[in-house]
Amino acid sequence: MSLENRNSLDLPKAPADTRVVVAMSGGVDSSVVAALLKEQGYDVVGVTLQLYDHGAAEHRKGACCAGQDIYDARQVAARLDIPHYVLDYEQRFREKVIDRFAQSYAEGETPVPCIACNSDIKFADFLDTAKDLGADILATGHYIASRPDGAGGRALFRAADTNRDQSYFLFATTREQLERLRFPLGEMQKPEVRAIARRHGLLVADKPDSQDICFVHSGKYSSFIEQMRPDAARPGEIVHVDGRVLGHHAGIINYTIGQRRGLGISHNEAGSGQPLYVVRIDAAHAQVIVGPREALATRRVQLREVNWIGDGALADIGPVSRDVFVRVRSTKPPVAAFLTIEDGEASVAFVSSEDGVSPGQACVLYDSDRPDARVLGGGFICATQSDAADARILHGATLAAAGG
Structure with missing residues (x-):
């Protein structure tokens, strides 16, 4: 099918013949994704994952995937007149996200559980569930762009709204997952998203965004870790x-x-x-x-669990350093660095030393420092090397x- 005959999700099918499962968290972003796709004529199915004990978080401001959020997702689905299912993923979430978070923290690392939630739950197990529901595509409300890479696959790019860009948390998305994922908000600004929610009469139009780590109900990481791993105290x-x-x-x-x-x-x-x-x-x-x-100055980091979604293969880079731009925290813009692969191990050397770098953090790779930079992948920091001046x-x- 020609490019002109592909639908807005880049599939060679009419929207009415394309089933899309939308991951509905109960927030404004995923609700707008469902509304837009329904408006465009797609066969939309809303699915919400219950990830942890919703009773403990039902009235906690800034939580997601529990209690009030499940109720809100149901209300939005009813408003849009689309089927909606709530799936119990508590056990998987505990094993793949919560337990790993607690263990990493107890080992002195600074883990980022949202990355594991996306890669191991939403973009792995959930994708399989979407397939079981007969879906062609899984769509989410993440702020990141997905476009054809010119070689028959798809690539990830930073979101148009740089203040909302979530590429730091999605670097572990694989090439195979990208084929079945779509991010309709990647080219939009947050005020525009809220305006669409109001136009559709969605009750979540002005709902605050989720904050911090959803399953730490008290907001105190140390108290949570002590409950999970008493020996860590x-x-x-x-x-x-x-x-x-x-x-x-x-x-x-x-x-x-x-x-x-x-x-x-x-x-x-x-x-x-x-x-x-x-x-x-x-x-x-x-x-x-x-x-x-x-x-605190760090000049070089070693990476584990590296995911590469740039052109070619990671092994092709070899010991000759490749120019990249990296982020070691989600709140800072990409900075210049060099990526090296030697004996199967990946390391990144910063052009200018970075402060406060910790094992457990993600090091995300980009092809430039532009707002629309392509995401090349990344890994988790397993070791740091201080600046030579230290x-x-x-x-x-x-x-x-x-x-x-």
């Missing part, structure tokens, strides 16, 4: 990078890389008067390592402490 030492023991803590789960406040020690205890930051967490020895801001900085701090 064992006390230990707070150690300066020069080796001095400055104090004691009640559990590494109370600390994250880059943290400055609430360390439980004073600047005077460090002997330098400088502010101190958490620069490393040694879970094996229950130690929190602190140091001056300069000690050795001199830390040596200087040691001499100062010794009176040298």
Whole structure:
């Protein structure tokens, strides 16, 4: 079928003959996706995943996929006159997301559970469920763009609304999954989405966006982890990078890389008067390592579980560095870096050092720093290497402490 005869979802079928399962979370974004596709004449089926105990989160502001959100999704589906199903994915979500999050946090990492939820639940198990329902496509309300890559497949790009861009959380999407996924909001701005919701009379038109980690009901990560992994709260030492023991803590789960406040020690205890930051967490020895801001500088990271969706194969890159742009946190724009593959291991060297980089975080790869950059993939940080200047900085701090 020619390009002119393909429908708006880039399929060679009439909309009426195309079944689309829409992942309806109960928020405005996925609700608008369902409304738009219904309006365009597609055979739309709404499906909501119950991911955790909705009773505990029913009245918690900013939660998703539970309680009130399930009710809202039902109401929207009724308004649009489309079938709607609620599927119990609590057990899968616990095993693939919650348990892994708790374990990673207990190991001193900074995990990003939304990535695992997307890649292992919504874009894996849920895609299979959509297929069982006879769907051609699974559509979601994520802010990311999907377009033909010119080689018979599809590619991911940052969303038009850079303030809402969710590409950081979707880097693990595979080529196979991209073929069956569509993101209708990728080219839209958030105010436009809310305006469409109002036009369709959707009760969620002005509903606040979900925030933080949905399954941490109290909003306190440390309390949640302690319930899941009591051994993670064992006390230990707070150690300066020069080796001095400055104090004691009640559990590494109370600390994250880059943290400055609430360390439980004073600047005077460090002997330098400088502010101190958490620069490393040694879970094996229950130690929190602190140091001056300069000690946070990271020049290189090693990656695990790398997903490559750029042109060619990841192995083709080899030991000759490839220019890329990367993000190690969702709130910052891509920065220049070099990607290297050697002995099957991927590493990224930043052109300018990055602060506060922690194992467990995602390192997402792009082909440029433009707002419409293509997502090349990414991986999870498993090790960090400090800036070459750190050795001199830390040596200087040691001499100062010794009176040298």
